[in-house]
Amino acid sequence: MPTTDLPTVVIGAGPIGLAAAAHLVERGIEPLVLEAGEGAGSAVREWSHVRLFSTWAELVDPAAEKLLAPTGWITPDGATYPTGGDWAEQYLQPLADALGDTVRFGARVTGVSRLGRDRVVDAGREDQPFTVHVTNADGIEERLTARAVIDASGTWSTPSPIGGDGLPALGERTASDRISYRVPDLKDLAVRARYEGKRTAVIGSGASAFTALAHLADLAKDAPNTHAVWVLRRGIGGSTFGGGEADELPARGALGLAAKAAVDDGYADAVTGFRTTAVEQSGHQLVLVAEDGRRLAPVDEVIVLTGFRPDLSFLAELRLGLDERLQAPVELAPLIDPNVHSCGTVYPHGVNQLSHPEKDIYLVGMKSYGRAPTFLAMTGYEQARSVAAALAGDQEAAERVELTLPETGVCGGAGLFDEPDATKTDGAGGGCCAAPSTLQIGVRAPATSGGC
Template identity: 75%
Template sequence: MSETTTDLPVVVIGAGPVGLAAAAHLRERGLDFLVLEAGPSAGTATRAWSHVRLFSAWGEVVDPAAEKLLAPTGWVRPDPDGYPTGGDWAERYLQPLADALGGRVRYGTTVTGVSRAGRDRIVDADRDSQPFAVHTLGTDGREERILARAVIDASGTWATPGPAGAGGLAALGERAAADRITYRVPDLTDPATRARYAGKHTAVIGSGASAFTALAYLADLAKADDGTGTGTHTTWILRRGISGSTFGGGTADQLPARGALGLAAKAAVDDGYADAVTGFRTEAIERTDDGRVVLVAEDGRRLAPVDEVIVLTGFRPDLSFLDELRLGLDERLQAPVALAPLIDPNQHSCGTVYPHGVNELSHPEKGVHLVGMKSYGRAPTFLAMTGYEQVRSVAAHLAGDHEAAGRVELTLPETGVCGGAGLYDAPAPEASSGCCGTPAAAETLQIGAPAHTGGGC
């Protein structure tokens, strides 16, 4: 890389937990950087699930380099044993961190493409010596081309949820029934959203943490003391069967809130607030004359009509704006080739993933690094701690400190369910993002709100 190229900034895509941690580590290393965030503030995706409480505690979701940067600003460190909601995480940590990084964080800037300057993906000549060209589009319609020495993509997977269709494509009729379908755990503290589900029959498709959360949340609605939830019932749709590992690690989980989440979902089924339908692979969604929907399986089974459908079948990376780069991705998970065997959800839960860094995140295109949820592709086993370790290693590598880049500085908490189908009794596309807590209304758990991801928890 030429001297001119090394003088350019490292472009970080996404001002979420891992993107901002990457910026903090780059700053600590004395490297210039620029964070590009499509939304209007730090943690835009995290704010989209502000009603959700993580199943990782504050002490596990604050990056060490970020904490050092925040300390002189008067920032008050939250109780490390407390469990933040997504809103807490954004307001009490992510936004102050972005503010501390100052003008190097740019909002309202969508990355539309990344390439080597003057080289499409076919061209070999002088490729590695060329800077990256990052094309952006502002909210004002202004286009810009930013040159960078390296690119760290921490844009996550929140914007690309999986469909209801079991084959990875939308089920027949899924788009036509869009007014009856949501792909997020609903915020039942919102009166309008609560009214949408209260007294209704809802189908929940999925078998990971987000599905557990929805089951617990809807069960709490059905049990509401004011009677507003009377008649609320859930049909839980799993593509596989129910086994001893379906509900996760339970009391054996070293992340207690994660274990409690699975137990809450089990209670929803055991107490009759949800019925489980197993081995059901959705092929079609049909409308009834009264506007409800019927789910149809590949084997021809038809379920009773439901009022609403909550699809929680995981997330997948948006790779479209990286199409001119030479990425080495696993054909199943869409994760870096060296990382994929370590995060395969058929073998691993969050806590059995070996900590990893730049060596596992490398691509044929030198200088580009997918980190955080983006690096996991379709695997649901991500934790924020893992992402922080990733960017610590990547920043050390970019600074030329290869000893630090190759060092492991993280020990992950384990789940009580490891090996085989592991924490997720389903194929990777069905498992949810597996990192957060339980419904805010689930007072029996004393840990808060429904779980899914926004960049890892």
Template identity: 80%
Template sequence: MSTTTALPVVVIGAGPIGLAAAAQLLERGLEPLVLEAGTGAGSAVREWGHVRLFSTWSEVVDPAAEQLLTPTGWLRPDGSGYPSGADWVEKYLQPLADALGERVRYDARVTGVSRAGRDRVVDADRAEQPFTVHITGSGGTEERITARAVLDASGTWSTPAPLGGDGLPALGERAGADRIAYRVPDLADPAVRARYAGRRTAVIGSGASAFTALAYLADLAEQVPGTHAVWILRRGLSGSTFGGGEADQLPARGALGLRAKAAVEAGHAGAVTGFRTAAVERDGERLVLTGEDGTRLEPVDEIIGLTGLRPDLSFVGELRLRLDERLQAPAALAPLIDPNVHSCGTVYPHGVKELSHPEAGVFLVGMKSYGRAPTFLAMTGYEQVRSIAASLAGDHESAERVELTLPETGVCGGAGLFDEAEDPTDGGGCCSAPATLRIGAGAPARTGSGGC
């Protein structure tokens, strides 16, 4: 490292965790360089700016970032309020990027990361070489940057999972792309509203994004007759299907699940359970979903696929990463976040130790560190980058002293990757069936299976 200490630490992505990483590095006396493919901070967040987080302002502002912002005259939002994605960008992320100044570069898409002069196979003097980061700028210009370390905070937003139950695009999914969306719809946009108003829409997925879409469509159904949602799940309905409800330590997250439950109970949404999509077929101007068992559902006008997100690992292929074969998360972290075995959303505190790879000096952080696992919280990412910055600065005691208390989801089975339904009459523990709440447009919601 003695030959690379004068080089910057490259951070990929100017989202919440990438910008927090830059602030943490600066606080430690290290020079960050944030590379952002978009034209502004929080490019992915801007795309779901119409959706409200289920975390409060007090939980989505990084302490080091606040220290950097305060001298600029920035005023911290009321900690008890729930920001929308647009609020988060306007009142925090963009001001933070502005405070970092030229340390943030826009229109800089990372296309590859490796060791300078060493491909993945070469061992000789590998650890002594700086990292080389290839970027493409506006107009297709190419550039090569060297770095002492690389933090990949590019997230998973750009790679939504397909509809197919086998993890691959369903037959006909690409051909039906004009009627399929993979995001929570912004019904305040007149063109988007017209797409779903008075129409029958299939919502595929069982996470927070699906809850949000169902709640939005239910609100629309109360205003426009003929609007109806068909909720398609790979598992059965149970008390835990709708989240933690009143047991959730993030109240807005619990309320979100209850809104989805109310949509079903009010008749604004029907539910199809145990259905794994195999094909999407055209039926005139409508689409028909066919399951792996041959079951054909009634035609729908639109499909919203919210089956999760995946990490894009294409540009880090020349690095020696140790990733879990299922979740595509760092191997040491995967057992701590695996939704197949974790109940009630428990996440063991983790930092640089769990996020390290055989390739020393490279880290996947933020939502990307979770791979295909859902229920990521911003405060988890802030603690990750705090620990990594301390380690890069040589303060190993601080790096290993990871202290993090996360709110429990109140959902046994985490993201609900189980096919079998639980007994909804079982009132024990965190998984008792939640009470019904009326759907209201003012209740906080949240986008993405990653949570916040």
């Protein structure tokens, strides 16, 4: 079979993977979507209780909407904010249903290579189709061939560990029964009981940490002795809580303000410049130890929200061009690198920034950002459109990428924020690069909840 007659394999039936499939269909290219989970948006469903800070108008891909229209699908109110569960049930699953047999569930991709060529072999490489190894839900393995591969598998399955050096902290694995890497769903009674009346450390400085702090503060209003300790690797500054009222995404700004209220109202303490190196047992509690020797007062639970990283293991036989820091495509990395862009937009990008030395393999969506934060769905939708156009041979359309994203409230990440001597401020009182220190913010918590 000629390579052009083979399907294009899309890995992952999440928002960007399904959007990629919709754009391929629009271009007359046969997609084959392989999803390890049992339904569309399997990762999204795991944070179904979390409300997005993007509205429905920013969460529906244009090509997907065209595909859904003949099915009688009703477009949600574009001005409202769905939860992850809403997004999965009201959009992703109907989209997967509309794509029909081109979407396969329970199909985990375990390897991708060129047929008959490992990554060392040059001869005839680009003439060979891709071979995709799949393990199905029943345990049966199979090999599929594809003309191209679009990896939209995301990063949800590989959260970053506690350790400030990017490695698990000593004792982290041993204490795994009291450590979570997800925003807790406190409407679930079992989860609520886990944190109710407890002292919980929240490690992280992004939107997920804001959400966890706000949820724990709400719980503390009803459950005495519930308290949070917010652990940051950097200092507190004017941009710590995002764009606030100036954020062009109002819901994201409100989320940062809710986290600020949690500390201002005394429901959380903040510890800054704290890079965890060990998790020690103290009776039935845990003690976090920093690389500088500081030790926090014992906590009952730890919520780690330090970001995610891409799983590149099943792509090991392909020739990928990845930035050595972010593990993102080399042409895209400078546009999203938090070492350089602490606050600002993502510049327009598409197939040119997503290409690799290996022809016709593309990482899109959150996977394309590697370890960088602040990814938005509309970014991935534009990536999918550009890649589909390129695979259809329409290079002009592929390079005609227009992307306008909100500028404010996207401060965060590592890099400069973690530099010990980063003492410069932004002129607004603090800045995002304040010197590390240990601080008490807001009203001191009741003595029964302990101190930092």
